[in-house]
Amino acid sequence: MKLTMDAADRVDKALARFYPEAGRRQLAQLFADGAVRINGRRASKGDRVAAGDTVELSREPVSGDALRPAPDPDVPLAILIERSDLVAVAKPAGVPSQPLRAGELGTIANAIAFRFPECVAIGDDARDGGLVHRLDIGTSGVLVAARTLDAYRALRAAFSAGMVVKHYLAITDGRPVARECDAPLAQRGKRVAVDHTEGLPAYTEIAVERASPAHARVHCIARTGRMHQVRAHLAHVGAPITGDALYGGAPLPGHDGFFLHAASVALPLGGDQHVIEAPVPDRFALALAACGLD
Secondary structure, eight states: OEEEOSSOEEHHHHHHHHOTTSOHHHHHHHHHTTOEEETTEEOOTTOEEOTTOEEEESSOOOOGGGGSOOOOTTSOOEEEEEOSSEEEEEEOTTSOSSOSSTTOOSSHHHHHHHHOGGGTTOSSSTTOTTBSSOOOTTOEEEEEEESSHHHHHHHHHHHHTTOOEEEEEEEEESOOSOSEEEOOEEEETTEEEEOTTTOBOOEEEEEEEEEOSSEEEEEEEESSOOTTHHHHHHHHTTOOBTTOGGGTOOOOTTOOSOOEEEEEEEEEETTEEEEEEOOOOHHHHHHHHHTTOO
């Protein structure tokens, strides 16, 4: 699909006018996938267009309803907490949080849609399926979904206000040289990078729990919720996550993927902080042992 721009603007804002039903996340995914070009050149969402420029999409956004997660009974769902207003599950590494495209199955949102159908219509984005946050496909750990619209709004507001505390466990190459990373992050294609000009504020606390000659077991507290925040910040302080090739991590022989686990989430529920924990998965425990960190 080719579109001719009628005015100067940021290209992502221009596309939002052409496709008002698409949703911010769906449009952002087009840029991350390299599906947007300006006058034949691959575009980033912050690029600007002028009147008369041609924007080409290798695939078009679809309407919101088509993106709602379809029920999938074949995705295992490990429930950590089930309440009338929310459910928390343990996401395995390798399983996406939510579908990216219409008709996609095999995600946690699809599994939640099967078990808790009331979640399907809840969210700011049609793909949310009640999820109030997401984890990268390679990250395991706690995922929370709202079962009512009121709960969704309250939890999203808590995330935005920094009232949700997220604890992560990571295996890193080497030992981090800092106990904190206060470095703004900006999206650059499929990854993020520290950018003190255009980046959004991002802050991570870092504590080494155990170290071996080549690796460290690291506890991180993400005080903000940027895309790939812990992965990018650990790489920035000289200790990329083991197996995280996107950020410079070396593979662990005999083990697939990278090693980041969302160990717990502390949520404000009814005026109190409730901590939801996900046990360390077997693959992570085996990697800890292989690195001499168990």
